[in-house]
Amino acid sequence: MHARKARRRFTQEFKDDAVSLVVEQGYSSAEVGRRLGVSENNVNRWVRQYRDKYKSASTNGLTREQLETELKRLQKKTSALRWSVKS
Secondary structure (H helix, E strand, O other): OOOOOOOOOOOHHHHHHHHHHHHOOOOOHHHHHHHHOOOHHHHHHHHHHHHHHHHHHHHOOOOHHHHHHHHHHHHHHHHHHHHHHHO
């Protein structure tokens, strides 16, 4: 008979650090998995869960680029309004 391998558990902090390496620092999931000693599939799943959570919770489906464009538009509008109030 074969003994069952104990399933490894990872803390949320560990997962968040792995996701950060992929999302913010641009490493591939494969590279992060190799360096941290975890499966690339695990890293991919954590990144996917992060993106799903982030997308649904705070962006209403907008990409970061779309949000930045909207922010710039609103900043210009605010500036124009302030200028017109001072005049």
